[in-house]
Structure formats: C-alpha cells, structure tokens
Amino acid sequence: MTHFRPTTTGTPAADNHGTHDDQNSRTTKSSRTTEDPEPTQSQPAQSQPAQSQPAQSQPAQSPQSTGSPQPAQGPHPTESPHPTPLPLTPPPTLHAHLTPHLTGAARAWLDQALDEAAAHPGTHGPISVWELRLAEAGRRCGAEYADAARVLILHAARADTDALTRVYFQGTGAERRAVLHALPHLVPGPDALPLVEDALRANDTGLVAAAVGPYAARHLDPHQWRHAVLKCLFTGVSVSAVADLERRAHADAELARMLGDYAAERTAAGRPVPEDLYRVLALTESGPTPPPHGDVHPHGKES
Known part of the structure; x- marks a missing residue:
C-alpha cells in the first residue's frame, strides 16, 4: 500500500514556509541548506x-x-506527488516501509532519534532532543522521506497537544506539515484544532493539504469543513487530499449552494471553474449514505 515518494503537495518551497521559521529557537535548522x-x-x-x-x-x-x-x-523527486497516506498509516507499518528506502547512515540516525525520543518523551526545558532531530530529518534522511521520519519521531516522543503546538509554531513549513500528519496518531480529541485552523489560513498548499486529513474530517464542524473544501478549490489543492470527503459531502445542501456560488463567480469573471468543484458537487446529491472511510474513526485515534 505504501510507496514512498517525495512529499505531497505544493512546491518544494513549502519546506521553508512561515514567518516563525528558525528565527525563534533552533540554530540547527540552518543545516537545511545542505538538503539540495x-x-x-x-x-x-x-x-x-x-x-x-x-x-x-x-x-x-x-x-x-x-x-x-x-x-x-x-x-x-521532491517535485513528484507523495501518495503515502502518512496520517492513516500506523507508525510501525510506516517505519517498516520507510527503512528499506534509507541509506545505512540514515537508518542508524533514525533508529537513534527514535530511541532518544522514546527514552525522553514529552518536553524538557527550552527544547527537547527529539525536537532537534525534527530539524535534522531533511538533511539526514533526504527531503523525500523527511515527513515520514518526523511523524515517527513525534509518535515515539508521545508528543501531546502542547508539544505539538510548540513544534508547529516554532518550526519550518516542513515541520508544521509533519505535525498535521501526526495529529490522528497522537491527539484523540479536538484539542489540536487550532493548528488545523491556522494551516487552513495559510497559502502554503502543502499545509492546506495536510490540514484536511483525517483529523479535520473527524473534528471540524460542518461550517469549518465546508470552508476547508473551498480553500482547496481556491488554492488548487486536489480534493483527493480531503479525508472522508464522500461521506461528509453527502446530501450537504449548504455545501452545494456554496459551490454553486463559487462557480457562478468564476464564470462571471471569465475564469475557468475547477474540475474538482464538479466532483464535490456530485457528492452533495442525495442518495444512500456512503459508509465512513475504514481508517477514520470519529471518536479515537487512527492508530
């Protein structure tokens, strides 16, 4: 099921997104220039x-x-799509699929990073050792596999909402994306929704795509979720990134109205209507209720 390719969505520049990057706390992040x-x-x-x-x-x-x-x-390779469903792949399975793609040095580094995170979970002082490893992941494992490595480190560290929030707001775009991918594995309730909401306000397509994963499908209220779908249409993010789209869009008359208004605005302005809009619009029609996606659990973690 899991085929590792470069990270999802958006351009390679997404790894350097955000005004919080590196200036706040982590001197080690200057090493990212060596990833090229x-x-x-x-x-x-x-x-x-x-x-x-x-x-x-x-x-x-x-x-x-x-x-x-x-x-x-x-x-x-960083310009290719990344089909690996990081939020839906259990960390042990993710680890098993990732390691064959790493060099010997990268495997040794990842194993050490996971051991350190497991031995010293949570937050310790101004910055934890595992947080530094998040900053090194791109240089050590390569940009192709950095997202998966970061998700594994966050899981090994048993990062709670406070730790994830700190990493998100102090991290680079790539680290924020990894936090969003890790949410379904680490946060059972809606406490981390502010991170999703922040990502949905961004123009970084990588963050937007990561924000509409299974955590958002489980916890965003209907109003927020509809606007998240429209955000994908605005920014050109494929709606295939929206977790549980078929079930949540089913018979949603308000979403259908919003999509119709958006299509009318585009047409009046002489602009093309995204093909994805018609795909979602078709899902809003009434009919038998689709079953929920097998990997999205409304009241618990995915793994």
Whole structure:
C-alpha cells in the first residue's frame, strides 16, 4: 500500500514556509541548506569524451557508458506527488516501509532519534532532543522521506497537544506539515484544532493539504469543513487530499449552494471553474449514505 515518494503537495518551497521559521529557537535548522542535491557535478565529464572522440558523440549510448546522469531523466523527486497516506498509516507499518528506502547512515540516525525520543518523551526545558532531530530529518534522511521520519519521531516522543503546538509554531513549513500528519496518531480529541485552523489560513498548499486529513474530517464542524473544501478549490489543492470527503459531502445542501456560488463567480469573471468543484458537487446529491472511510474513526485515534 505504501510507496514512498517525495512529499505531497505544493512546491518544494513549502519546506521553508512561515514567518516563525528558525528565527525563534533552533540554530540547527540552518543545516537545511545542505538538503539540495548536487547531481550535475558529473555532467562536465560527459562533454569531454565527445570532444576527443567525435565518432562516439553521435550514439546516444555514450553517456550511459560513463555513468553520467542524463538531464532528460525528469525533475527532482521532491517535485513528484507523495501518495503515502502518512496520517492513516500506523507508525510501525510506516517505519517498516520507510527503512528499506534509507541509506545505512540514515537508518542508524533514525533508529537513534527514535530511541532518544522514546527514552525522553514529552518536553524538557527550552527544547527537547527529539525536537532537534525534527530539524535534522531533511538533511539526514533526504527531503523525500523527511515527513515520514518526523511523524515517527513525534509518535515515539508521545508528543501531546502542547508539544505539538510548540513544534508547529516554532518550526519550518516542513515541520508544521509533519505535525498535521501526526495529529490522528497522537491527539484523540479536538484539542489540536487550532493548528488545523491556522494551516487552513495559510497559502502554503502543502499545509492546506495536510490540514484536511483525517483529523479535520473527524473534528471540524460542518461550517469549518465546508470552508476547508473551498480553500482547496481556491488554492488548487486536489480534493483527493480531503479525508472522508464522500461521506461528509453527502446530501450537504449548504455545501452545494456554496459551490454553486463559487462557480457562478468564476464564470462571471471569465475564469475557468475547477474540475474538482464538479466532483464535490456530485457528492452533495442525495442518495444512500456512503459508509465512513475504514481508517477514520470519529471518536479515537487512527492508530
């Protein structure tokens, strides 16, 4: 079920979102600049053989023989979608799926970070050791797997609402996103809703997509939830990110009215209506009530 790819939604710049980033507390976060890969260093070697051996420059196989990367291979992995449902995957399963994708050094670092978090859970002083590990995750595990690593660390630390709130408001965009992904695993009640509400006020599409996960599906009231769906339409976040969409949108006449008004405004302004709007609008029709998603429990943690 779980296939690890880069983080979800939004552009890679989302990891640096927020006015609270790094200035408040964590000097270690300056190391995030080392996350950027340097795959182009071997490319000059590709052009040198072509100059000394003109006869070999014509075949397309010559770059492969030198092992040089080819520019046509596509964008950096962080620009790809991340289908892994971090809020719905139990941490032991997440850990089992993550570790084969890490290097030996990254696995050793993650195991140590999880051990430290388990040995010293909660908050200790101005900043806990596991909070520092959250700041290192991107550099240690790579941007592709940092979200999953951070969720595991938060779970191992048994972070409560106060700890999650501190990490969220003092952290980078990437750390805030991890907190939102971890909420279903750590907070059984609605106490962490202020974090969801804050993320839904942001323009960071990564935060918006993380905010409309199973925790929001379970705890947002109908008014807040409808506006969360509209926020996705406003910002271009796919409504596939909205947990339990089919059940919550079912026979919702008020949501249908809001969607109709939004479509009329777009049309009057000569702007296209998002395809996702029609998808949600179809779900608001009356009919048999869809069953709740198997991984979303209205009154308890997902794991």
